[in-house]
Amino acid sequence: MRHAGALLLTVTLLASLSRSANGQLSPLRLIVNGQEVPLAATPIxxxxxxxxxxxxxxxxxxxSAVWLPDEKAVVISNRTRAVVRLRINDxxxxxxxxxxxxxxxxxxLRDIPFIPAAAVFGLLGAWVKFEEEENALRVSSVVSGITLQRPEGMLRLTAHASGPVQAETRRLTNPERMVIDLRHAVFRLPDQETAVNAAGVARVRVAQFQARPPITRIVLDLTQPVDVRVADSPTSFDLTIEVRPRTAEAPPQGMTPAPAPAAPGAPSGIPSVPASAPLPADPVGSQPSTSDSAPTSTSPSRSPGERLKIMQVRLEQARGVTRVLVEGTAAMQYAVRELVDPDRLVVDVMDAVFIPVKQEIPVNSPAVENVRAAQFQANPDIARVVVTLKRKVAYSVGTDGAGSTLIISLVDAPLRGHAVVLDPGHGGKDPGAIGPTGLMEKDVTLDIALRVRRLLVEDGIRVIMTRETDVFSDLAERPRLGRERGGTVFVSIHANANAQTTVNGSETYYLSPVSLTLAQMIQDEITRSLGLPSRGIKTANFLVLRENTIPSVLVEVAFIxxxxxxxxLREDAFRARIAAAIARGIRRFLAIYPVPAGL
Structure with a gap:
């Protein structure tokens, strides 16, 4: 009777949904932080x-969200350790x-969970609006506050955000200022203007610059040239902007400090306003001048008719910093933006001809994958430099004293303190699953795990192997080995098997809530890299997961x-892609997961 009642409820619900006037929206678009999300089924x-x-x-x-079919529950989590739990029919x-x-x-419905999208995105702190004219639900991160600090010799601004924001930095002249655009970010506060008179900055202005797509603009009115460093937080979505004066030279002619605050003892930071302040339909603040909407020449200016040529891009590495030097023949105009999937830093040099035509530089660094440079477009000429990152890192972009060399500095600090336990499944007398032509799971998992180890060690990450050769290791010994050697993350690598040889794809298992994000990140990377069907992330009471107190997952890379x-799975190239995907997922997780206390 219980099953019949559940079926009747489902049928009634389906009938109710189908009777809703135009209940199915087709085609509805879901746009989250500027990305149109492909939907698994038609919304209702x-x-x-x-x-x-x-x-x-x-x-x-x-x-990341995971569906727990046995519990009829959805669990959503992010790097802030926020967890939202939903239950079907609750x-x-x-x-x-x-x-x-x-x-x-x-x-x-049809084994797919449907959720009230606007409400759930709102629980995650997002701004949500349904645009009827384009039949689109738009979701964006929210900047809920800006704080300002003045450590000795510098200025630090922190934008507190509910989700990822992409920073685009521009240096403008006449008057001198630095503009930082936070793309896909809704500013839920009134316009802000704060006098600073420190670190080469006269004042800081913040406002909603554009409504669609939303852009929060931070403008630093300068009294002298400055260097700007942008960094993400590993445990929140806050964005930190550090400003330091480049030299101690006097302010250029025509640039005067901002007046001091009217009242002594007034707050030195940008005042806090409740995040619930309404968002106007139109962009906040006055419309920008032409010079605010596009980069203009940096100092020193280029001679009339002088054509900027980019002669080469080269690399310098020292003391945990990678510097990309873009060498030109004249002063540069440039814009900086961040992209995701994968994480990249893109620098466009305006009115520039890239003489080498194309450069690609591999980088042996814990944080940087490679650097590519080429002529991005002609008429107008734009040369583009793309730095592909292994994870988000702190960076700064500026020019040398002459203005003819652009310097991109990236912090290479490895993910110190963490120790990753890699557990190649089976081994020795236990071959694991055996494929139709005799390929043994134990050989595949060991080879992939050794490749993952090499990639992580190259990034300065300590790795603990539960086995390094074809030996048998008892299941209970594997978590114990990781604990005794100080492991902070545990990844068990397997190849799947099924009596029905048509079943294929990859899947990742976890057990504890703290492991959910790790499972999602590894599964995302494997799916993106291999092109195999994703069977998703699932919970299972495997011993290697049950006996671990650290974030632990078991990855089934493919069906042997x-x-x-x-x-x-016999191909070296395919195994290398699997290993690279697992390593990327691990690095993504380590970048947001604090090292446990005492390690």
Whole structure:
């Protein structure tokens, strides 16, 4: 009777949904932080609330979601350790330990969870708006506050955000100022203007520069040339901007310090305003002048008719810093922006001809993958330099004294303190699964694990192997070995098998909530890299997961029982791609997961 009742409820719900006037929105677009998210099924309207299918919708907001079918629950988490838990047919969401009422309960249709999208994104601190004219639900990160500090000799601004923001930096002249645009960021405060008179900065201005796509603009009015360093937080979505004067020279003619605050003892930081302040429909603040909307010449200026030529891009590495030097023949105009998937830093040099035509420089660094440079477009000429990152890092961009060499500095500090336990499945007398042509799982997993070790060690990450050769290791010994040697993350590598040889794809298992994000990151990287069907992330009571107190996952990279996947698992190139994907997922996790106390 219980099963019949559940079936009747499902049928009734489906009928109710289908009876909603134009209940199915086709085609509805979901745009999260500027990325259009492909939906696993057609969204529906239930009791006047838009319901969106779960898979893959939270990643552009820096969050991961996992469906737990046995519990009929959805768990959403992000780098801030925030956890939102939803249950099918339960109108209450659990945010940490607090209950929040949803407009309607999540539902399960054809084995796919549908959730009230606007409400759940709101629980994650996002700004949400439905645009009727384009039938799109737009979701963006929110900048809920700006704080300002004045450590000796520098100025530090911190933008407090609810999700990832991409910083685009421009240096402008007439008057001298540095502009930092936070793309896909909604500023929920009134316009801010604060006198500083320190570190080469006269004042700081912050406002919503543009509504679609949303851009929060920070303008530093300068009294002298400065260097700007931008860094992400590993445990939040805060963005830190550090400003230091480049020299102690006097302010250029026409640049005067801002007046001092009117009242002694007034707050030195940008005042805090409740994050619930309404967002105007139009951009906040006055419309920018032409010089604010595009980069202009940096000092010193270029002679009339002089054409900028980029002669070469070269690399310098020393003391944990990688410097990319873009050498030109005249002063440069440039714009800097951040891109994701993968993380990249893009620097466009305006009105520039790239003489080498194309350069690609591999980088042996814990944080930088490679540097590419080429002519991006002609008429107008733009030379583009792309720095591909292994993870988000602190960086600064500026020019030398003559203005003809652009210097991109990136902090290479390895992820010190962490120790990754790699567990190649099976071994010795235990061959694991055996493929149709005799390929043994134990050989595949060991080879992939050794490749992952090499990649992590190159990045300065300590690695602990549960086995390095074809030997048998008892299951219970593997977590114990990791604990005794100070492991902070545990990754067990396997190849899957099924009696039905048509079953294929990759999947990742976890057990504890702290392991969910690690599982999602590794599975995302494997899916993106290999092109195999993703079977998602799942929970399982495996011993190597159950006996671990550190973040632990078990990765099934492919089905060795599937003839085509077995053939690919024999290929060195395919194994290398698997290893690189696992290593990227681990690095992404280590960048946001603090080293446990005492290590």
């Amino acid at each position: 309207v239930y009791n006047s609330v838009l319901m969106v299918p779960l898979p893959g919708i939270f990643e552009p907001l820096g969050s 109108p209450y969401a659990l945010v940490g330990n607090d209950q929040r009422l949803l407009p309607v309960a999540p539902v399960l 029982s599937h003839p085509q996947e077995e053939a690919r």
